[in-house]
Amino acid sequence: MLLNVNVHTIFLLIGPTECGKSTFAEKVLVPGLAYHDPSRNFRMNVQIVSSDQIRRELLGYPYDKHDAIMTEVSAQAFDLLVRKVEALTSFPVNAEFVIVDTKGMSDEFRAKIREIAQRNQYQVDAIVFDYKDVQDYFVEGSRGKDSISLDIRRMRMDIVPHLRKEGYHQIHRVRGKNFLDAQGKASTDYAVRIVNLDNYLKTILPAGREYFIVGDVHEEVDAFKKLLQDKGFDIQDDRLIPTPKTENTTVVLVGDFVDKGKRTREMISFLYRNRDRIRIVKGNHENFDYKYLKGKLGGVDLPEGLLESQFTSLEVLQQDEELRNLFLNW
Numbered sequence: 001m002l003l004n005v006n007v008h009t010i011f012l013l014i015g016p017t018e019c020g021k022s023t024f025a026e027k028v029l030v031p032g033l034a035y036h037d038p039s040r041n042f043r044m045n046v047q048i049v050s051s052d053q054i055r056r057e058l059l060g061y062p063y064d065k066h067d068a069i070m071t072e073v074s075a076q077a078f079d080l081l082v083r084k085v086e087a088l089t090s091f092p093v094n095a096e097f098v099i100v101d102t103k104g105m106s107d108e109f110r111a112k113i114r115e116i117a118q119r120n121q122y123q124v125d126a127i128v129f130d131y132k133d134v135q136d137y138f139v140e141g142s143r144g145k146d147s148i149s150l151d152i153r154r155m156r157m158d159i160v161p162h163l164r165k166e167g168y169h170q171i172h173r174v175r176g177k178n179f180l181d182a183q184g185k186a187s188t189d190y191a192v193r194i195v196n197l198d199n200y201l202k203t204i205l206p207a208g209r210e211y212f213i214v215g216d217v218h219e220e221v222d223a224f225k226k227l228l229q230d231k232g233f234d235i236q237d238d239r240l241i242p243t244p245k246t247e248n249t250t251v252v253l254v255g256d257f258v259d260k261g262k263r264t265r266e267m268i269s270f271l272y273r274n275r276d277r278i279r280i281v282k283g284n285h286e287n288f289d290y291k292y293l294k295g296k297l298g299g300v301d302l303p304e305g306l307l308e309s310q311f312t313s314l315e316v317l318q319q320d321e322e323l324r325n326l327f328l329n330w
Helices: 021-033 050-058 068-072 076-090 105-117 145-166 197-201 221-231 265-273 282-292 304-308 313-319 320-328
Strands: 003-007 009-014 046-050 097-101 124-128 170-174 193-194 208-214 234-236 240-242 249-253 278-280
Touching: 003 021, 003 097, 003 124, 003 170, 003 197, 009 021, 009 105, 009 145, 009 197, 021 046, 021 097, 021 124, 046 076, 050 097, 076 097, 076 105, 105 124, 105 145, 105 170, 124 145, 193 320, 208 221, 221 234, 221 265, 265 320, 278 313, 282 313, 282 320, 313 320
Parallel strands: 003 193, 009 097, 009 124, 046 097, 124 170, 208 249, 249 278
Antiparallel strands: 234 240
């Protein structure tokens, strides 16, 4: 089983108690999602949020999951769990992956997790423990067999048939309790692949450098150059020249460098010439121009006068092919 996943995903585990959700999370998901790049001082933040563990923390003792006292703190445990997922997916934490280890049987609970994901711009993948052999749900000496049987029936009749309508990015089905080998490690039949890892790593700034972050330049080229000079850079023939003060400094321009200033050509030319020293994040103005020039806004009814008043760079880019290519392709 290959799980193709994306950074910034919440994994919602769905299955009866004792079906192996926690083991799958710890032995398969976490090792597959772990990544460390010392050159960027970056380590993937992979979190498991467990309702049983939160119950034990509240009660101050590692009770068995079937102990009656564990159910007595369910309301508080799930309130904390939801708040913890919210915290983990919010700035400045923004954990790359969050694994929600509960039974996942409550429609209301699953809806809350999806709401958090949408608000914080995460995807939600459902991992359903839908075993072909019903005996895989039971272990020798397991307690609560009647409760497990009810959960299996409910999952198969009331939950699994409707999951696609709930809007998950992906639904992964674990079809058997065969994800560990004889040594208790993840079976080679199971693997996790982070599809967008390379693109994500491009957003991680290398360690050991200083960064000068600037935003909303809006074609004020002269003011931008003076700001860079005040920071310690020299500028010769429109080239940014580092000095001893700035030789370890990278400039990060965090969007909205076009429009409003009536100097589109000078702004883009200066940035392109110094692309080895300036890293650029597209803002909403650059994003709009890019989509408009690529024809990706077809069918969108734009307010009258919007282009002329807010996106003055478009006319320049449409008339100058060389400049347009610089803007679209750097």
